[in-house]
Amino acid sequence: MTLFILAVLLGAADAGGCEGMVEARGDQAMGFSHARTAHHFTLTGSGGTILAEARSPSDSASRDAIRTHIRHIAAAFAAGNFEMPMFIHGRTPPGVPAMKRLKDRISYSARDTDRGAEVVVETSDHEALEAVHQFLQFQIEDHHTGDSLEVSKSL
Numbered sequence: 001m002t003l004f005i006l007a008v009l010l011g012a013a014d015a016g017g018c019e020g021m022v023e024a025r026g027d028q029a030m031g032f033s034h035a036r037t038a039h040h041f042t043l044t045g046s047g048g049t050i051l052a053e054a055r056s057p058s059d060s061a062s063r064d065a066i067r068t069h070i071r072h073i074a075a076a077f078a079a080g081n082f083e084m085p086m087f088i089h090g091r092t093p094p095g096v097p098a099m100k101r102l103k104d105r106i107s108y109s110a111r112d113t114d115r116g117a118e119v120v121v122e123t124s125d126h127e128a129l130e131a132v133h134q135f136l137q138f139q140i141e142d143h144h145t146g147d148s149l150e151v152s153k154s155l
Contacts (some may be wrong), residue, residue: 012053012118023075030083031083036054036055036056036059036062037052037053037054037055037062037066037079037116037138038052038053038055039052039143039145040049040052040138040145040147040151041136041139041143041145041147042136042148042152043132043133043137043149043150043151043152044151044152045058045151045152046123046124046129047118047120047121047122047123047129047132048132048133049118049120049123050070050073050118050119050121050136050139051113051116051118052069052070052117052118053113053114053115053116053117053118054065054066054115055115055118057114057115059115062116063115063116064109066115066117066118067112067116068111068112068117068119070116070118070119071116071117073107073108073119073121074108074109075108075109075111077099077103077106077108077119078103078106078107078108079103079108079120080100080101080103082098085131085139086129088110091139093134093135093139093142093148094134094135094137094138095130095131095132095133095134095135095136095138095147096131096135097131098127098128098130098131098134099131099132099135102123102127102128102131104146105123105124105125105128106121106122106123106125106132107122107123108120108121109122121136133151137149
């Protein structure tokens with residue numbers, strides 16, 4: 001049985017199924033569909049942002065679920081709890097150990113947008129900033145968002 005499960009997982013990885021697994025675990029953990037929403041991550045000089053929005057302006061169910069999720073994430077991260085991204089990605093994302101250790105040097109605030117919400121992550125600590133950027137770069141790559149891996153000059 002264990003060999004069968006391993007073969008299925010390896011087959012999924014070979015077929016590009018890892019991305020699908022991340023999305024499936026994300027849908028389960030976050031309470032809204034990746035297909036009906038868009039995620040974006042931005043690196044800034046003071047930290048970055050995690051944005052989730054409904055693709056359709058009329059999708060109030062996704063918008064409301066996103067807002068609830070973003071408020072939960074901002075509070076959890078501020079407390080040093082990164083269980084959700086660890087579950088979604090099936091591993092500890094880069095930057096998380098330092099973000100946990102330096103949690104008192106990083107602020108997380110939730111802000112609503114027209115179609116969802118964002119977490120604004122800010123720090124003035126160099127080590128914490130480096131960890132936040134590692135975390136956000138990993139999110140960009142693992143979610144295949146196409147967002148820039150560089151620090152934004154406009155924010």
